[in-house]
Amino acid sequence: MTQGVLSLAFFFLLHQVSAFSNLSVEESIGGLISNPYVLEDRKRIDEETIDQTSSTITVTTIATTHELSLACLKDNLTFYQAGGTPHSLLCNLTGRTDIPLSVSLDTDLHALATLLPPFWIYFAPGLVDRTLNISICPHRIGSVYLKVWVREAKPWNYEGVLFPFDLSNATLLKQYTTWLLKGNWGFEEGGNAAMGLHLKILRSRGILEIIFRVIVAVMVCTLTLVMGCELDVMQIWKHFKKPVAPIIGFVCQYGLMPLIAFGVAMVVPIKPEFGFGLLTTGCCPGGGGSNIWTLLLHGDLNLSMTMTFISSIAALGMMPLMLFIYGRFFLDTNAIRIPYAQIAGQLCYIVVPVVIGMIIKWRFPTFAKRMVRLFLRPMAFIFIFSIIGFGIYVNLPIYSLMGAYPLLFPIAAALPWVGFLLAGVFAFLCRRSRAEILTISIETGIQNTGIAILVLLYSMPQPEGDIGAAMPLVVGFVTPLPLIFAYTIVAIKEGKCSRCCQKKRAAEVIETDDEEQQERLRSFSKDHIFEAVIS
Incomplete structure (x- = not known):
């Protein structure tokens, strides 16, 4: 008997038998889980632990x-995705049993985290008191559940022996259920766990994120100051005096964009966190990047700055209203927190530097023109590429979700791109000029994703807040793509026109030189003829 048990134990250790390979579920491309056993287990685990307020969670x-x-200690259930570094989870398994038991542990979503390795333990009848050091390897941010299965086992002599699992071999799974366990276990039909723990994997935040925020703040202030040197006070006053274009932009900003975001989030099967993240992005005011793209694409910069100012002030009231109307479909609206101080700070980033730039233009017009000519476009390009390059690196754990959930890219692109189109069509139907149509379209489609991220981090617990924040980050990533394409066409067209103009000017110069030379020759000939006649 002892030799048989040793042979069986060696066989399991050698082949690393699997117990739950068919219970590790896969999420859909939108992040949803459809396995009813997994959903039932998660709900039951949360209900058992939600009211536990002590420092230790017990199931x-x-x-x-x-x-x-x-x-297990409550604080130990939350850890960071730190380059795949394993997290050590210490738990105490206590109790009693009148029969031999097999206690098995594994995570329910291997794409988020795995045990190193998953394992099962044999307990003989009697008291149970075992400290488990569970090594968990996090793969990406999110919520994953450590599940514990308790099954009656056949009697054998290895009390408390820990055996690892392989997670892919269905044949060895069948051998485990028939050789080791007492009774007929069908995991597909009855796979509910006996108990479990809710683990949360958060995004690690370091000094790079702080540096990135400081760089963005400095660049935004500097760029808007230079833009202020380009603005015309009379044109801005004209837009305020006859605010037809700003009103059209306001309707598009807080009428079209929240509706587009809500429609996409409700129609496409995605995580509620992603849906609320998309909605929050759609309810935000216009972003500072809209002014840069308006400048590069030859829109009305004065109108752009006016619309950004109006939408940022209106956000203090319109964002809570829009999120109250649409947000109830995703989470409790009482949990929504609007960061008013941060919105006011964003407004200061725009207003104060612009006013300083306008004062510089008023007092030193020549210097202001030189600043605009030398710095405005180069700084705009540096800002765009810094946001795209450095921003992706800093937020790589969130951007990596695009690979795990392929639906994020098209639904994130739908919000700004459809916003560009519908706002442009609406402005065209209102018979605005080409520059105003372009400006209204850009202002509507480009959202202030920084405010959306703050709202999500304030309103949702972690890691749900970080998961929801993936939407504004992905929206910010895909928004410039059609604008880059449009700018490329404009640049090519301007380059061709520039070359044509240069050739035309060169031809005109040559033609003028020829005419002057012919005129000198004619004058020279007449003088010689006159001298000959006199002599």
Whole structure:
């Protein structure tokens, strides 16, 4: 008997038998889980632990033949995705059993985290008191559940022996269920776990994120100051005096964009966190990048700055209203927190530097023109590429979600791109000029994603807030793509026109030189003829 048990144990260790390979589920491309057993287990685990306020979380399974409890420090259930570094989770398994038991542990979503390795333990009848050092390897941010299965086992002599699993071999799974466990276990039909723990994997934040925010703030202030040197006070006053274009932009900003975001989030099957993140992005005011693209694409910069100012002030009231109307479909609206101080700070980033730039233009017009000519476009390009390049690197754990959830890219692109189109069509139907149509379209489609991220981090617990924040980040990534394409066409067209103009000017110069030379020759000939006649 002992030799048989040793052979069996060696066989399992050699081949690393799997117990739950078919219970590790896959999320859909939108992040949804459809496995009913997994959803039921998650709901039951959350209901058991949600009201526990002590520093230790304890889950229990009670049956006629056994009673087991698994306890762990609450703070230890939350850890960071730190380059795949394993997280050590210490738990105490205590209780009693009247029959031999096999206790098995694994995560329910291997794409987010895996045990190193998953394992099962044999317990003989009697008291159970075992400290488990569980090594968890996080793969990406999100919520994953550590699940514990308790099954009656056949009697054998290896009390408390820990055996690792392989997670892919269905044949060895069948051998495990038939050789080791007592009874007929069908995991597909009855895979509910006895107990479990809710693990949260957060995004690690370091000094690079602070540096990135400081760089963005400095660049935005500097760029808007230079833009202020380009603005015309009379044109801005004209837009305020006859605010037809700003009103059209306001309707598009807080009428079209929230509706587009809500429609996409409700129609496409995605995580509620992603849906609320998209909605929050759609309810934000216009972003500072809209002024840069308006400048590069030859829109009305004065109108752009006016619309950005109006939408930023209106956000203090319109964002809570829009999120109250649409947000209830995704989460409790009482949990929504609007960061008014941060919105006011964003407004200061725009207004104060612009006013300083306008004062410089008023007092030193020649210097202001030189600043605009030398710095405005180069700084705009540096700002765009810094945001895209450095921003992706800093937020790489969030951008990596695009690979895990392919639906993020098209639904994120739908919000700004459809916004560009519908706002442009609406402005065209209102018979605005080409420059105003372009400006209204750009102002509507480009959102202030920084405010959206703040709202999500304030309104949602972690890691749900970081998951929801993926939407404004991805929206910010895909928004410039059609604008870059449009600018490329404009640049090519301007380059061709410039070359044509240069050739035309050169031809005119040559033609003028020829005419002057012919005129000198004619004058020279007449003088010689006159001298000959006199002589």
